[in-house]
Amino acid sequence: MATVAVKATAYCLAFTPEIGLRYGTTPCQEHLAHPDSPFLKDLARSAQPYDVASRYAPNLTYIGAMTTDQLAAHAQPCFAHLEDKPQRFGRYGEIMPEDEFIGLLDICDVFDLVWLERDFAASIKRKLTAHPLMTDAQLKHLEEGRDAAELAAEVAKNQALPLYQEGKMVGCCRRGHKTDENLSAHVLLENLASKAGAVLSLLHLIRNAGMRPADIDFVVDCSEEAAGDINQRGGGNMAKAIAESADCVNASGFDVRAFCAAPVASIITSASMVVAGARKNVAVVSGGSIPKLYMNAREHVKKNVPPMENSMGCFAVLLTPDDGQNPVIRLDALGKHTVGAGASPQAVTAALIWEPLLAAGLTFTDVDKYAPELHDPEVTVPAGAGNVPEANYKMVAALAVMKGQCEKAGIQDFVKRHGLPGFAPTQGHIPSGVPFLGHAADAIREGHMKRAMIIGKGSLFLGRLTNLADGASFMVEAPREAGGSQVAVSKDDVEAVILDVLGDLAKKLKE
Amino acid sequence: MDLQNQQRIKDVAEKNNAEDIIVILGASDAEGAGIYAETVTAGDPTYAGPLAGVPLGLPVYHILDPLLKAEADPKAWEEQISMMEMVLDGEGLTTSVAEMREQNGKSVL
Known part of the structure; x- marks a missing residue:
C-alpha cells in the first residue's frame, strides 16, 4: 500500500x-x-x-x-x-x-x-x-x-x-x-x-x-x-x-x-x-x-x-x-467526485466517503473522526448558512444507515462520536477538512485515534465554466508499527504467492 | 436567493405560461426556504435582485413535500433524495414554504 x-x-x-x-x-x-x-x-x-x-x-x-x-x-x-x-x-x-x-x-x-x-x-x-x-x-x-x-x-x-x-x-x-x-x-x-x-x-x-x-x-x-x-x-x-x-x-x-x-x-x-x-x-x-x-x-x-x-x-x-513513525496518508483509498457521479448530496457523500471505505475494506465506524468543511458555526448560523459540519455529519450518518452500518435511531450518537465542532475561519479553501489534520496527526501519535478522513469540497460553478461541484478525500491513520491497517508483506508471503502461481502454471501445462 | 437564480426564474416565467411552471426548492433550512418561497411569490424581500418588486406568484414547493414525493419515481427518490430525507426536517421545510405559497401564490398544484 x-x-x-x-x-x-x-x-x-x-x-x-x-x-x-x-x-x-x-x-x-x-x-x-x-x-x-x-x-x-x-x-x-x-x-x-x-x-x-x-x-x-x-x-x-x-x-x-x-x-x-x-x-x-x-x-x-x-x-x-x-x-x-x-x-x-x-x-x-x-x-x-x-x-x-x-x-x-x-x-x-x-x-x-x-x-x-x-x-x-x-x-x-x-x-x-x-x-x-x-x-x-x-x-x-x-x-x-x-x-x-x-x-x-x-x-x-x-x-x-x-x-x-x-x-x-x-x-x-x-x-x-x-x-x-x-x-x-x-x-x-x-x-x-x-x-x-x-x-x-x-x-x-x-x-x-x-x-x-x-x-x-x-x-x-x-x-x-x-x-x-x-x-x-x-x-x-x-x-x-x-x-x-x-x-x-x-x-x-x-x-x-x-x-x-x-x-x-x-x-x-x-x-x-x-x-x-x-x-x-x-x-x-x-x-x-x-x-x-x-x-x-x-x-x-x-x-x-x-x-x-x-x-x-x-x-x-x-x-x-513513510518512516514508520509518523501518521500516514494512504493513497489506495481516495475519494473522488467524478464528472458522472451526480450532484445530489447523496451522490457526493457516497463518492467521497463510502467509496474510499469500500476500497479500503473499512466500515463507517472504522474512521474515528470525519473532517468535512469545518466552518465555525458561530459565524455561519447567524448568517443563515446553518451549522455546516453538523449538517455534513448527519449526511455521513444517514449514508451509514442506508448502507446498513448504523441504526436510524443512532444518527445523533454517530454525529457525536465521529463528528467535530467547527472551528475554522470562513475562508473558502481553509475550512475544507485540512484544519483537523494537525489535531488528527497528534491524536494518532499519542494513541488516542487510529484513523481520520479529511474531506474537501469545492464550488466550481462559481467560475462559470461548469455547473459541477468537486470533491476529494483521503484517510490519515497510524503507521504500520503503531497498529495501522497497512499489512506488511513478508518474505514468506511472497514465497507463498510464487508457489501458488507456479502450481497453477504446472497444472495448465499438464492440461 | 442569489441574483443569478432570480434572473433564471424571471426569464422562465416571462417565456412560459405561469400554469406550466413549478418551482421546487431543495434548501436545507426552514428560514432560508421561506425566503426563497417568498422571492418567487411576493418578490425579493431584500430588494437586491431581479425579482425585487416582481410578485410572480408561482407555485412553489419543497422537494420533501409529501405531494412531490408521491409524484417521484421511487427508484430515483431512493438514489437521490432518501439520504437527505433522513437528515432534514421535511415537515418544517414543507410548512415554511407552504405558508409563503398560500399567502402570496397565485396558483397551486
Whole structure:
C-alpha cells in the first residue's frame, strides 16, 4: 500500500480587521455602492479587537492552543465565553496582529509595491525582530519607511490602496501597472496577503518539523488567488514565491487550484510525488483570503452578533516518505467526485466517503473522526448558512444507515462520536477538512485515534465554466508499527504467492 | 436567493405560461426556504435582485413535500433524495414554504 508520512503541520491566523473593513468583498462592494452606508458604520463600531480574537476558542483550536475535545466541551457561544487570557501562540502556529502582518506584507514584497510610513516601519521592525521565527534574511526586506505625505500622494494620484491601523494610514499597496486590471493595487494586495500568510505558516511548519528551510524540496500552493498579468491572469506559481520568502533555497514549486477542494487535492498530488520518489519533503501551503473577511458581516451586524470574520486562515503541511513513525496518508483509498457521479448530496457523500471505505475494506465506524468543511458555526448560523459540519455529519450518518452500518435511531450518537465542532475561519479553501489534520496527526501519535478522513469540497460553478461541484478525500491513520491497517508483506508471503502461481502454471501445462 | 437564480426564474416565467411552471426548492433550512418561497411569490424581500418588486406568484414547493414525493419515481427518490430525507426536517421545510405559497401564490398544484 502506498503511504506518505505527515511529518508536521502549521496553522496560523492573520488578524486583519482593518484590511477586512476596507477590502473584504462585502464591505468593499457596499462602500462602492453606498459610501455612507449605516452597515459600514455599524460594522466598524462592532469590530472586535485582537484581545478578543486571541481569547476566542475556535481561533485557539485552529492554532493548536486548544484541542477539538476541549472546544466541544466549551461553553457556547464561544464569543460570549472568551478564555481568561489572550494567547498568541499555539502548538501549530500563531494569531499574528495586524500591524505585524502589514510588516510581513512588506517583507514578502519584492516589487516595491508596499510602502510603509516611517514611524510605523520603525515600530514594526522592533516587533518583528522579536518574533521567534523572523530571520535577518527576512528582516532585511523590511523598508525604512517614507513620509506620510509621500504615501498620501501615491494614494491620491496613483490609485494605491491605503493600509490603516487604528484609523491612521500607516502604509499603502501600490498598483503594478497603469491599465492592467490584473495588476491593480487591489489584486496585488490580495495576492501579497495570501503569499505572506503562506510564508508565515511555512516558517512555523519548518520549525514544527525540526528542519531547516533548505531541507524543503518542493512547495505546493493551494490558495484561491490568481497571480499573473493581462496575458496570463492565472499564470501562477505563488508556491515558488512563497518558498523564496521563506528561504527554502533548494525548493521549487507549483500551484494547484480547485476552489475549496484544493487543499485536499494538493495533499493527494504532493503525497503521490513523495511516494513516487519524485520529491522528498513537500510542503503544501496556503495563505488566506482578503475577499472573505467580513463576508457574512451584514447578517452579524443585523442580528447583533460579534462579526468574527476578522482573520485570514493560513496553513502548511509537510509530507515526507513513510518512516514508520509518523501518521500516514494512504493513497489506495481516495475519494473522488467524478464528472458522472451526480450532484445530489447523496451522490457526493457516497463518492467521497463510502467509496474510499469500500476500497479500503473499512466500515463507517472504522474512521474515528470525519473532517468535512469545518466552518465555525458561530459565524455561519447567524448568517443563515446553518451549522455546516453538523449538517455534513448527519449526511455521513444517514449514508451509514442506508448502507446498513448504523441504526436510524443512532444518527445523533454517530454525529457525536465521529463528528467535530467547527472551528475554522470562513475562508473558502481553509475550512475544507485540512484544519483537523494537525489535531488528527497528534491524536494518532499519542494513541488516542487510529484513523481520520479529511474531506474537501469545492464550488466550481462559481467560475462559470461548469455547473459541477468537486470533491476529494483521503484517510490519515497510524503507521504500520503503531497498529495501522497497512499489512506488511513478508518474505514468506511472497514465497507463498510464487508457489501458488507456479502450481497453477504446472497444472495448465499438464492440461 | 442569489441574483443569478432570480434572473433564471424571471426569464422562465416571462417565456412560459405561469400554469406550466413549478418551482421546487431543495434548501436545507426552514428560514432560508421561506425566503426563497417568498422571492418567487411576493418578490425579493431584500430588494437586491431581479425579482425585487416582481410578485410572480408561482407555485412553489419543497422537494420533501409529501405531494412531490408521491409524484417521484421511487427508484430515483431512493438514489437521490432518501439520504437527505433522513437528515432534514421535511415537515418544517414543507410548512415554511407552504405558508409563503398560500399567502402570496397565485396558483397551486
